[in-house]
Amino acid sequence: MSALTVTGLCKSFGGLHVTTNVNLNVEPGERRLIIGPNGAGKTTLFNLITGELSPDSGSIQLFGQDITKTPSRRRPHLGMARTYQIITLFPRDTIIHNVSLALLGLSPARWNPAINIKRQGHLIEHGLAALERVGLAHIAERPLAQTSYGERRRVEIAMALAQNPRLLLLDEPFAGLSIDERRDVQQLLLAIPRDVTMVMIEHNMDVALEFAERITLLHFGEVIVEGNRAEVVDNPRTREVYLGH
Numbered sequence: 001m002s003a004l005t006v007t008g009l010c011k012s013f014g015g016l017h018v019t020t021n022v023n024l025n026v027e028p029g030e031r032r033l034i035i036g037p038n039g040a041g042k043t044t045l046f047n048l049i050t051g052e053l054s055p056d057s058g059s060i061q062l063f064g065q066d067i068t069k070t071p072s073r074r075r076p077h078l079g080m081a082r083t084y085q086i087i088t089l090f091p092r093d094t095i096i097h098n099v100s101l102a103l104l105g106l107s108p109a110r111w112n113p114a115i116n117i118k119r120q121g122h123l124i125e126h127g128l129a130a131l132e133r134v135g136l137a138h139i140a141e142r143p144l145a146q147t148s149y150g151e152r153r154r155v156e157i158a159m160a161l162a163q164n165p166r167l168l169l170l171d172e173p174f175a176g177l178s179i180d181e182r183r184d185v186q187q188l189l190l191a192i193p194r195d196v197t198m199v200m201i202e203h204n205m206d207v208a209l210e211f212a213e214r215i216t217l218l219h220f221g222e223v224i225v226e227g228n229r230a231e232v233v234d235n236p237r238t239r240e241v242y243l244g245h
Helices: 042-050 072-078 095-104 121-133 149-161 179-190 205-211 229-234 236-243
Strands: 004-013 016-026 031-035 057-062 080-082 167-171 197-201 214-219 222-228
Touching: 004 042, 016 042, 016 214, 016 222, 031 042, 031 205, 042 080, 042 167, 042 197, 072 080, 080 149, 095 121, 095 149, 121 149, 149 167, 149 179, 179 205, 197 205, 214 229, 214 236, 222 229, 222 236, 229 236
Parallel strands: 031 197, 031 214, 080 167, 167 197
Antiparallel strands: 004 016, 004 057, 214 222
């Protein structure tokens, strides 16, 4: 049984075909890299997988379960978590508060408008454990606005890991990071156990190629090359897309 199966996925905005008959099969524990130039449809594909967009046609299966019509709010309960290309956090709140909010979204208590997160010991405990995994537990009470960009990237990964996902979608986790910050995030991702399947969109090829076991190249919303690292890097279509020849 595959971790993620995308079959014949299509999405258009007006007359613009953003995703055209995309097929994707990711095995449990796999580290898959999605590459392609700007406008290739990479983030749109993630938004379709997470349910933030509805496909015009095609299907999506998560560990054998058809989730094509499952609302986006339900998909984290089925073992899916993601990060975003543009960081979406609450800068005035503390790091632990941000992570606890992510956990609250999976709890029945999320429907209680009067809930005080600081009194939810189990959420705080799980949030601190997630921050420990990304090396930020020691600054858990620091306001997010007082952290570096790289630390915020790690907070976002902690928020995703706190949900105990089986499938983790990473949308350009190295974007905007310094060399040292990229190294830190890279080591963090390499340490994630194999019971978590990971699919990453990334433009920084030097870093991403070390992560990937299989690579899918999108161009104008279509899969044009797929294979292991050597097969994709050596494929003439890859050179054509990235180098123009």
